[in-house]
Amino acid sequence: MSTVSINVEIDGQQHDISECSWYFISPCGCTSGVMTTKDYDTGGWLTTEDQAMASWTPKRSVREQDKERGERLELGLREDVVERLEGECQHTPKWGAPVIPDGTEWGSATGLRTIHVVEELKDGEERSAWRAPICGAAENYFEISRSTRGDKPMCKKCLAIGAAA
Numbered sequence: 001m002s003t004v005s006i007n008v009e010i011d012g013q014q015h016d017i018s019e020c021s022w023y024f025i026s027p028c029g030c031t032s033g034v035m036t037t038k039d040y041d042t043g044g045w046l047t048t049e050d051q052a053m054a055s056w057t058p059k060r061s062v063r064e065q066d067k068e069r070g071e072r073l074e075l076g077l078r079e080d081v082v083e084r085l086e087g088e089c090q091h092t093p094k095w096g097a098p099v100i101p102d103g104t105e106w107g108s109a110t111g112l113r114t115i116h117v118v119e120e121l122k123d124g125e126e127r128s129a130w131r132a133p134i135c136g137a138a139e140n141y142f143e144i145s146r147s148t149r150g151d152k153p154m155c156k157k158c159l160a161i162g163a164a165a
């Protein structure tokens, strides 16, 4: 059995990729998270930023919007993880996250190409409800949850309204 070693360069020094991690860099410049360089689907290694992003965010349209917003991944040493993740982001918005108005949440509806910002769930509502998005798009039956973020890109009109609020 042969072992292939893959070397990558960090700050001018060569390192084996197994000693490295991918760090999430928010649009504000803060390090917000970490993922492994190991690709558990294939047993290989995620050696480029594009490969790592595709592994983390399989939906291409979502990934492209994240990139446009300035989300990046940066190769770093695994041993630096505690030091790199101990800082709290002091920016507004925190972690460069898209701002949505108070009392709203992201919602996803079948057949729509983007997720929209809608009024958050009220008492007695579970998961889904009829809503008219804040951008003026037609009323629809939305699954309302922050976790819809990875499903589809965010509506640009809703984003613009949130940013101006």
Ligand SMILES: [Zn+2]
Pocket (backbone or CB within 6 Å): 026, 028, 029, 030, 089, 090, 091, 094, 095, 096
């Ligand atoms: Zn920050």
Ligand SMILES: [Zn+2]
Pocket (backbone or CB within 6 Å): 115, 116, 117, 133, 134, 135, 136, 137, 155, 156, 157, 158
């Ligand atoms: Zn919208």
